[in-house]
Amino acid sequence: MTAFLLNLATLAAISGILASTLNFIVGYAGIFSVAHAVFFGLGAYGGAQVALLLVPDPFLACFVAALIAGGLSLCLALPALRVRGEYFVAASLGLQMVAATLFAELKPLTGGIGGLVGIPRPEIFGTVVPVLPLALAALALILFLTARLQRGAFGRTLQSIRDADSAAEALGKNVNAAKTLAVAFACAGAGVAGALYALHLSFINVESFTLDQSIQIMAMVIIGGTGTLWGPLVGAIMLLSLPAVLSFIPFIPPTEVGAVQQIIYGLAMTLLMIFRPAGLVGDQTKGRSTS
Amino acid sequence: MPGPKIGRRGALAAGLALPFIRPAIAQTAEPYVMGSLFPMSGPSAEFGEAFTRGAQVALQHIAADNLLRRPVRLQSEDSQALPQPSVVGMNKLISVDRAHWVLVSWTATSKAVAPIGDRAKTIMVNGGAVGPDLAGLSPYFWNVIALAHLEVQVMVPFLVRQRNARRVALIYVDDPLGDGILGQLRGTLPRHGGELVGSFSVPRAAQQFGPVVARVRQTRPDAVYVASFGAQNAQIVKALRDNGVTQTICSYSAFGIDSLRTMPEAEGALFTSQKLDLTGAHALTSRFATDFRARFGQPPLVYHANYYNAAYLFGLLAKQVETAGGTVNGDSLRAAMLATRKFDLVGGEGEFDEQGNMLTQMQVNEIRGQQFVAIG
Incomplete structure (x- = not known):
């Protein structure tokens, strides 16, 4: 049981990083990206290659992953500067599709659909260490930085951009710089999550970085509560642990196990959104229909 | 007298306890x-x-x-x-x-x-x-x-000798399975007097195969080898037949499922599998x-x-x-x-x-x- 719970906790912490970083651009800056899995993937491939080709040092892997994902976040920042709302969703969707295809095709770097196998487990000073404490430390750091940034001038600038970017610009805010920085921070965080994911699973392929994954991360943010510090983390734990809990239901016939679990899972999500429209942690005065 | 009431919290607690019921029973039988x-x-x-x-x-x-x-x-x-x-x-x-x-x-x-x-x-x-x-x-x-590359070694001699199909075109999914079959066909066909006249990769998530089928037709094959899996196999077979490819379709053991068996377009398709003679001794x-x-x-x-x-x-x-x-x-x-x-x-x-x-x-x-x- 312990190993099962530790594995779930590790994946929850990694998902928590993903959800928290996406929340930073969705909840605070109003940039609705459905391409977060791209940066998760970039970090995973970057971190995996460091571990495979150089040394399985988790800090180096995370640093390289953050650098790659944060650096290439311009791919997302550029459309974010030019379009907004549903038009940006379409732009990020395109980026997601292009990236997933590249992940499948750049075989020397990504292993193609076959993926990268045999990624060594992380080592610090020659000792193999579990990913969980590293993931928890990274999550804590990202939550701390998010809280600090949110309360400071940068956070207020982002929130003003989210609410009315023209007004923010008229008040002298550098909208382009703020958006670019927000996207870079969120994508670098997603990259770190990717490196930790690769080191934890020892195997990655494109199937973990598709549009489905991006939507799953977005669902974590919305279900937990957008624009809140703890909401995305709660959403990540909820979305990850619910299928695991459902797998303990004893009376489902083996051939029906998947269908029954998916139905219960879907129903739970629907009911949750009906009764907690602003998410589990969000302000419940928001999100309800006024009609 | 009012009966015992189970509130929402009680129901939730009961629900949370549910997962632990089965292990308690299981321990007795081991x-x-x-x-x-x-x-x-x-x-x-x-x-x-x-x-x-x-x-x-x-x-x-x-x-x-x-x-x-x-x-x-x-x-x-x-x-x-x-x-x-x-x-x-x-x-x-x-x-x-x-x-x-x-x-x-x-x-x-x-x-x-x-x-x-x-x-x-x-x-x-x-x-x-x-x-x-x-x-x-x-x-x-x-x-x-049998892993896919071994199945090709059985299909190729059958195609050449039994069906006189020497010109083979390949539609393959772009992954290790497809790559493995491509490599095997390239090596095995010439050894048996055959020829790989064209190979066309398709992305894993592709669902439309009209353009690929058009290119397959241009190669004038005697047989088309399909190397994908899941629902994509059926979609490729349907696209081949819908677009007028009447030549033999062949594949590996992934064709051995009900959805292909009952599909009219798959009639006549060949595939290799492990030997399974249900009527034998x-x-x-x-x-x-x-x-x-x-x-x-x-x-x-x-x-x-x-x-x-x-x-x-x-x-x-x-x-x-x-x-x-x-x-x-x-x-x-x-x-x-x-x-x-x-x-x-x-x-x-x-x-x-x-x-x-x-x-x-x-x-x-x-x-x-x-x-x-x-x-x-």
Whole structure:
């Protein structure tokens, strides 16, 4: 049981990083990206290659992953500067599709659909260490930085951009710089999550970085509560642990196990959104229909 | 007098307690646990159901023959054919259910769970995925299905000699499976007097094949080899026939599923599989076919047989370990496999190599009148 719970906790912490970083651009800056899995993937491939080709040092892997994902976040920042709302969703969707295809095709770097196998487990000073404490430390750091940034001038600038970017610009805010920085921070965080994911699973392929994954991360943010510090983390734990809990239901016939679990899972999500429209942690005065 | 009331919190607490009921019951019987990690939801659920049915009949036989001193319980987990749910499921099977033996499928799933099974020294047996890169994943990872590159070596001589189909075009999914088959066709066809006249890769998620089929037609092939899997196989077959390709369609064992058997466009298609003569004199095969029909009301297919073999092999090996007075675990089961190597399984004798790959006789099948007919 312990190993099962530790594995779930590790994946929850990694998902928590993903959800928290996406929340930073969705909840605070109003940039609705459905391409977060791209940066998760970039970090995973970057971190995996460091571990495979150089040394399985988790800090180096995370640093390289953050650098790659944060650096290439311009791919997302550029459309974010030019379009907004549903038009940006379409732009990020395109980026997601292009990236997933590249992940499948750049075989020397990504292993193609076959993926990268045999990624060594992380080592610090020659000792193999579990990913969980590293993931928890990274999550804590990202939550701390998010809280600090949110309360400071940068956070207020982002929130003003989210609410009315023209007004923010008229008040002298550098909208382009703020958006670019927000996207870079969120994508670098997603990259770190990717490196930790690769080191934890020892195997990655494109199937973990598709549009489905991006939507799953977005669902974590919305279900937990957008624009809140703890909401995305709660959403990540909820979305990850619910299928695991459902797998303990004893009376489902083996051939029906998947269908029954998916139905219960879907129903739970629907009911949750009906009764907690602003998410589990969000302000419940928001999100309800006024009609 | 008002009766006891169960509030929402009480109902929630009862619901949370539900998962712990089964282990309390299970501890009294102490069965061996056989895990299965198949896609049980989503577009590949058809495969997961087929795999499970094969294993269920094997467990029925193990129990009926009193093969083992302890019962065997099948614990199913939904892999969704994706790496992350597979890893969660595998961790549950190993650390919560204490699985002695895990049936796996799908290439990505297999690769994702192999390190976990390797660390826990739990035997994992694949009977569905055929990617050539699955050989040698771990000493505890075995294959009871011929990997795809071996199937090509059977199909090519049949095409050239029996069907006089020398010009072969290939439509293949862009992954290790497709790449493996492409490499094999390039090497095998010239050796038998054939020629690979064109090879066309398709993305894994593609659903429209009109342009690819047009290019296939331009190569004027005698046969078209389809190397994909899941629902994409059926979509490619339909696209070929809808766009006027009348030549022979051929493939590997992934064609051995009901959705293709009953598809009018797949009539006449050829595919290789492990030898499975349900009407022959082989006792275990006949018994399997009879009991499968009785339980599920349909004749068994190759995938059913593969996972029957994957599950029944546990019974044979665990019996050996029990008889020798040992403890049934990954190491003792592997030692028993390496000591014996040859086993009487559905379809005939299967022999394992050092890496745990089963070598068995192959056959060529044709989809004829919505039936799979062995023709070579």
